Amino acid sequence: MKFLCTGIELADASSRGFNLDGQKLFAVRRGGQVYVYINRCPHRGVGLEWTPDQFLDPSNSLIQCATHGALFLIEDGECVAGPCAGQSLTRVDCREDAQGIWVSL
Incomplete structure (x- = not known):
C-alpha cells in the first residue's frame, strides 16, 4: 500500500487529484467513504478535472468529465x-x- 494523503486533506463531498509514482489518480470522499480512481476518462483517455482537484459536477453528487x-x-x-x-x-x-x-497500485 502506498500513502496518498492524510484524511483531513480530503473533506467530505470533495475531490482531489494526485500523481503517485507517475500514475494520475483522483480521490473523492462522500458520506465519509473514500473512493479512488485512475484519472482517465474511458471515452477519450483524457484527465477528468475541470481545474486542479475539481472532478465533481456542480452538485458534488457525480464525477464529471x-x-x-x-x-x-x-x-x-x-x-x-x-x-x-x-x-x-x-x-x-x-x-x-x-x-x-492508502492505495494499492
Missing part, C-alpha cells in the same frame, strides 16, 4: 450519462486509517 460532460457514479465509477455510458472508471483499491488514505 470536463472534456465532454460524461457523468460517473462516485460509488463505483459507472458512466451514467454521456458518450461512454455503460463503461466505468478504473477503481483503485484504498483504505483509510489514523495515518491517512
Whole structure:
C-alpha cells in the first residue's frame, strides 16, 4: 500500500487529484467513504478535472468529465450519462486509517 494523503486533506463531498509514482489518480470522499480512481476518462483517455482537484459536477453528487460532460457514479465509477455510458472508471483499491488514505497500485 502506498500513502496518498492524510484524511483531513480530503473533506467530505470533495475531490482531489494526485500523481503517485507517475500514475494520475483522483480521490473523492462522500458520506465519509473514500473512493479512488485512475484519472482517465474511458471515452477519450483524457484527465477528468475541470481545474486542479475539481472532478465533481456542480452538485458534488457525480464525477464529471470536463472534456465532454460524461457523468460517473462516485460509488463505483459507472458512466451514467454521456458518450461512454455503460463503461466505468478504473477503481483503485484504498483504505483509510489514523495515518491517512492508502492505495494499492
